[in-house]
Amino acid sequence: MISFIWSPGNPLPAGTGGSENYTVGQVRELTRRGVPAQVVTVGLGTDDGRDDFVDIPFLSLPTLAAVGALDGTVVFVNEPHPVPTRRPAFLILHNPPPIREQHRAFAIEGTRDRALIATSRYAASLWSSYLDVDVSTINVVYPFAEPCFAAQARPDNRTGTTRVLFAGRLSPEKGIYTLLETLHIDVIEQDVALTFTATTAGADKPQGKIIERLLREHPAITVVTTRRTPASMAALMTEHDIVVMPSNSQYWHETFGIVSIEAQHSGCRVIASDDGGLPETDCGGVLLIAPDNAETLAWGIRAAIDSGPLSLSARRYAGMRFTVEQSVDTLLTVFAQPQPSPPATIIRQLEELILAPSVEAAHTVRVPTGTTA
Known part of the structure; x- marks a missing residue:
């Protein structure tokens, strides 16, 4: 067991x-x-x-x-x-x-x-x-994305917009305040073809409740209920084009960033802070930006828009990396x-070595000249 x-x-x-x-x-x-x-x-x-x-x-x-x-x-x-x-x-x-x-x-x-x-x-x-x-x-x-993320079909985007998702917990270390600043950068604020969504993940905690209220009051961002299963999260991600992970680097460093690989398996581009373990999550669809910087996040989003949707071949490549099978294989190897x-x-x-009794030095016996020992 x-x-x-x-x-x-x-x-x-x-x-x-x-x-x-x-x-x-x-x-x-x-x-x-x-x-x-x-x-x-x-x-x-x-x-x-x-x-x-x-x-x-x-x-x-x-x-x-x-x-x-x-x-x-x-x-x-x-x-x-x-x-x-x-x-x-x-x-x-x-x-x-x-x-x-x-x-x-x-x-x-x-x-x-x-x-x-x-x-x-x-x-x-x-x-x-x-x-x-x-x-x-x-x-x-390494962590992994559940198989449903790579398998979930992406519906055609008929909205005429680029859909951006923040799927992290509603907590300061995940960079939610950096995202709120970015919403007021002119290259973002003036683009009516951009939509932003955040989930209520983490709103069960006191600070999350406060942040959720802030987001619901902001006219540029839509708040949806957190997805509680991998399949429902995969479905949400495939309804978006870009996932942002502007994680804070001042006092918190992401050790990996599972959302990044889930998003790439789902066919999304990812804009992530160039900090901690996030660079290791790149499956071909990650753009790294300076952390704690609303301006660089804004231009990262614009660069992702200019790059266009992640291609089917790029998504297939991403889906072959950081799988649960690979992760469990490694875990069992570690255990063995x-x-x-x-x-x-x-x-x-x-x-114990220091406290162990020392070996007494051998005594030298002098034999007088002309005698036999």
Whole structure:
């Protein structure tokens, strides 16, 4: 059994972010292959989000300590809780390292005896510097787009407009405020053939509620209900031409950017910040721009319009990259191969070596001249 430990005390939400899609997609593909896998939630009973994922096995545990009794492979998602497990556990680092000093000790302690998995080369490098470990000791398992994104038919665009979608969470780090600034740049504001749409993803959080109200008041952007399944999100993306990902780079760095590959598999061009792991998501349809810059986002949109729709051949090429099959193949390889000793083990071995009794030096016996030893 492969158990993915979701954030304790939190239900697994549908349609809100990359780590959720990654976790659910991995479990779905593993079970399709006949490999037992499950999402494990803590402290919620059956009110843990399972109703939105009827095809995914769930297990609810009363306490975090109960994770220690699980058999098989244990994979912590995002949060590095220092819980003893029967076998060496893994930790998937979906988020960048915390920037607040008070969270540093928790991150370092919880990663000391875990085999680490990052979601991009950028994320592996970022965490290796933060934890002061060799980057080669951090495995990379890329996220993926579910098969429905490449398979969803694109209806003909008969609107006479270029349709732009913001599909990220309604939170500052995803660049929503940069997009709002861009709506007032003259090369965008004066183009009546441009339409903008955002979903309510993240509006369940306090800051998301505020941002949703701002968007609904803006005359240039339409807000639609978040899509809670990959199939419904794929259908939404194929009704758009451009997906924007103006992620903030001041205090947040996207470790990958699953929306980017979903959009390209759907046949959309993507305008993304040239920051974090976003450059690694390029399947042939990404235009990178300077982050935190409304002017460059505006001209990025204009460049995407001038480039025209993504061709069928370009979409097919994109759909062959970052697939769930490729991702799970890599994950299973990581589970099967010997892992480097975690920092905690190395430190413990060095401490034992230092405390070990020294070997007494051999005594030299002087033999007087003319005698036989």
